[in-house]
Amino acid sequence: MSIEAAEAAVASSGQRVRDLKAEGAAKEAVEAAVLELQAAKATLTASVEAALASCAEGTPEYDVLKAKLPPAAKPKGKEKKKDDAPQNDRAAAKAARAAQRGAKAEAKAATKDEAVLGPNLSQAEMDSAEFGNLFIQSTHAATRAWTGVKELVPSLAGQQVWVRARVATSRKQGKALCFLQLRQSMHTAQAVVFAKEGELVGFAATLPRESVVDVFGEVTLPAEAVASCSQSAVELQVRRLYCVSRAMPELPLQLEDAARSDEQLAADPSLTRVNQDVRLNHRVIDLRTAANQGIFRLQSAVCEHFRGFLLSQGFTEIHSPKMIGTASEGGADVFRVEYFGRDAYLAQSPQLYKQMALMADLDRVFEVAPVFRSENSLTHRHGTIFFHLCECFRHMTEFVGLDMEMTFFEHYHEVLDMLDRTFCAVFDGLNQSHQEELAAARFTRRCEQRLFTPSALDSETDERARARIRERLDARGPESLAEHADTEDMGTEDEKLLGEIVAELHGQDYYIIDKFPAAVRPFYTMPDPTDPRWCAPLSRPRSRAPGPRPSPRRGLAARSNSYDIFIRGEEVTSGAQRVHDPQMLLDCAKEKGVDLSPIYSYVDSFKYGAMPHAGGGIGLERVVMLFLGLPNIRKSSMFPRDPKRLNP
């Protein structure tokens, strides 16, 4: 390794150690990083010493080099930890030992390696060699036709194809044979390297896992199916083989460990488990498992179907600002930003802006955008050994909101029905067009599949379905639900009970609850005037602002025109009819003790003609997590954020 590279490696490892400590990461993670740092320092020492050996003492170069020698790497605690060290420790220790052999030895080894590692080729040179290391720098226009691993099927038998893929595994068998498992996302195929002479087989055997290769070969039909590969009915007989990117020989985590299912782990306690923090620290590797390939392609599909349905219904997509001048909607749990000498805040939701967009005559709007919550609360829901490190924090501090808001004519159920149909469109889309991703995503954690089947949706997503749930709940009697004060929200237990009833009645894990108490909803929620506890009209409405106003105190006991949508007993959407009368908005805010003066633009937007409207916000990661039955919200966030995690 060059001295520059070794120096950079030391700097990078040092930074990682500092970051992990700052994040309060698990002890083992910090220790592993410290070992990596020590290994990097050893490599640097070796590189510098080798350079010093070929440099006359006393020259300026010699002094410059000598100054680069790092402080002695002290592998303290390494031996003590050996037995219970995770794989990272072993890798680091091995790297450290290898580095300590010294650069001279390494130089010798490199000369020996070169024969096996093959020549370095430019794109111009590749046709002259049947194997080698190919660096692609766009020197030649694209001319080849490429075949995906997924497309390797028996009908291609006899054809010669180019495939670019990762080497999942490389198994040499004797001098003339090497099997490569090629992988592209969720698909794998077996490539057979067979050559009685030459170095093609030797070259194939040196390829570290996860390296990227270009393979030219003939598709053949094996006598027996290749059980270990998704493309089990074919093999690829390799004629030419180029390494496009050679992976480091030691991976921070093994993909086969990360890919195991709960069942496999339960059946064999000796198997290596990869905990959530290690996964997130090396997220790019972790994301390569088939389950994660499925999860994040499904996440994309959720957004696609959400938007596709709403666009078909005449919605306009908006983009509201994320930096706002005032800590709206309460002010707690909001992140502060330094904004040219004053304070700005990160938007906790696009709520006020999507309503303002409606008042600006956009009529039906949606937004897909990040939302920010500075919440620091601890959870008690998940306490298992594997998730305790990250599940200390119940909420992510940043997630993706799928928000919608629309005007309606007579009743906010027009909007609730739209939300309901949106969910159905999303579920139908996933079930109909993403079977492969669903199977991959559900492999590691199986959960009941009693939800979102198109047939169930066809018959059960209308007003009648909601009525039937109410009947069944009534039939269980009042004791089945916890007693609530008029101003209390539902508890988790009640939510789960309702989930069970829905599953019984409808064979699916999706339901809506309507009419929450005004006390547990935001100030801009429209009270339900059909509730007798609602006292209207209070006063003769002012001519400019007709309509009844709520009575302070008693109004809070009343229901409001608000709703939540649940999957598997957990909320994924919250929404309501909003107050569109500016006077009533002031009254409601006063009742809740909310100061509206910082958001006068919002209040003003209702003063010049306001359409009745309602809407809701959907948590993207929650929908993906609950649809798939994943155990942790971080599994459905590509690079999750919580109070302790800001990296990667």
Next chain:
Amino acid sequence: MSIEAAEAAVASSGQRVRDLKAEGAAKEAVEAAVLELQAAKATLTASVEAALASCAEGTPEYDVLKAKLPPAAKPKGKEKKKDDAPQNDRAAAKAARAAQRGAKAEAKAATKDEAVLGPNLSQAEMDSAEFGNLFIQSTHAATRAWTGVKELVPSLAGQQVWVRARVATSRKQGKALCFLQLRQSMHTAQAVVFAKEGELVGFAATLPRESVVDVFGEVTLPAEAVASCSQSAVELQVRRLYCVSRAMPELPLQLEDAARSDEQLAADPSLTRVNQDVRLNHRVIDLRTAANQGIFRLQSAVCEHFRGFLLSQGFTEIHSPKMIGTASEGGADVFRVEYFGRDAYLAQSPQLYKQMALMADLDRVFEVAPVFRSENSLTHRHGTIFFHLCECFRHMTEFVGLDMEMTFFEHYHEVLDMLDRTFCAVFDGLNQSHQEELAAARFTRRCEQRLFTPSALDSETDERARARIRERLDARGPESLAEHADTEDMGTEDEKLLGEIVAELHGQDYYIIDKFPAAVRPFYTMPDPTDPRWCAPLSRPRSRAPGPRPSPRRGLAARSNSYDIFIRGEEVTSGAQRVHDPQMLLDCAKEKGVDLSPIYSYVDSFKYGAMPHAGGGIGLERVVMLFLGLPNIRKSSMFPRDPKRLNP
């Protein structure tokens, strides 16, 4: 007005004055707000005094009320300003005078008003009255069929329809006739209220502009076309009329002023102009103009076609974190966030994360998300009197990035072609399906339409088109382009010249420039090895990291595999092939003096097998602005942000 409401109005107006001052808003804007505040205080005084009059002196209530009296409102400078005051001033002064008449007088007036303003109705009561003020609180399920203003066409003649719309204007003609212009987004229709007896006409005449009404009436065919309305071939004979939301009588800006075209304003200097700051301060009203209705529906359509095309090409949508642990990509111009006792930063682009997503085998990804730039630079491009207030700041601090990144096989032009086809899909989509919005958006500012016609795109979007541009540029001779040092970027003048050539040759204002100097691109940009100033190979590549490395210094003079896309001579997209070799990345960063240790996760992501890849980022607001030829980036941002503006 109730005392509570008056107090809230004072608080809100006071906050607005403080905000405007903090933002360094124009003097006139601040003065107008001060007058509003004074008017609000006068109203409060009047309300309190009225209450005091009906309250015995010496009682606790009396003292509480008395304490509410605000400090005397001193309308200093009001008279002096009268002549050149904007409409806001006149409104505020009028409101102040009205308020000062006192609450007793107002109460009398209200009783008189009630006859004209009509009864207040609940949804249950509306069938019993042919007009009135209807407050919609979702007490009754939706039962009516509603017709859009756009749908009012001659084929409906003779039918009775329900329409909900805004009252754009109300013109009473005698006792028995009133014309209402109804508006829904970009569409208007004339409603005729004719009644020889009863108060229907009087009620219609009291409706302030922008109020929302429900109209039930019969579609008829007028003898002459209604030239003032988009639905000129029909009229609506009003049978029943309900005010769903009554607007304040004085608007902060008049829609007909805000809607005028540049030509109209140039032809008649006496017309009221609405400057950009007033528009943005009252954005919800400003957005109701037909031009803005068109602009923001087109903005939505740009996103729709961008995503639709990329999804059709196998892309996956990702969501990368916006709060990041380190100030990546340079560190300047980055916003700092307080993050649980330490610092986080707002992402300036999803660049590093979209590359990491590719390294995680997602292969082709895109993201539509806000990006944040703490840029404080002043512009000199636009100095006109109408835009000087907001155009002091060249850049918005928050905008929407349409980012894409994909692996390629042999040459980064595979990716550039994908970007090119993406733009064509967007342009085609807009031109083919959004003619109405285009016409509305282009009304206020006409610009040449020599771009993005499907026929031009069909023949001119391939490699040949790019070659022809180069020929034409060569034909003009070297003197036509400014002399550049090897390490300099193109200047604005050169960009415009190229724009002219493209327009001459291809009849459109869209072009791509390829191969920028490495010196003006970020450290992760792949150098162009075909440039003779590029010195490769420098050293024997290490077996783990094959490939040539750039020579420090001389490498910066070389071209890089990077490109920009332009519309009307301004850049809308920047992109490049990225360095996918970790050793080369370290070398390039070192050459640029970039410290990679804080972003080790990014560097590490290339160590375990990396596919060659390229991508680009598109500024949504810039595409909309330049496609439509708008004069100001704030015109294509719904709620723009710059160093002085954080509201609304």
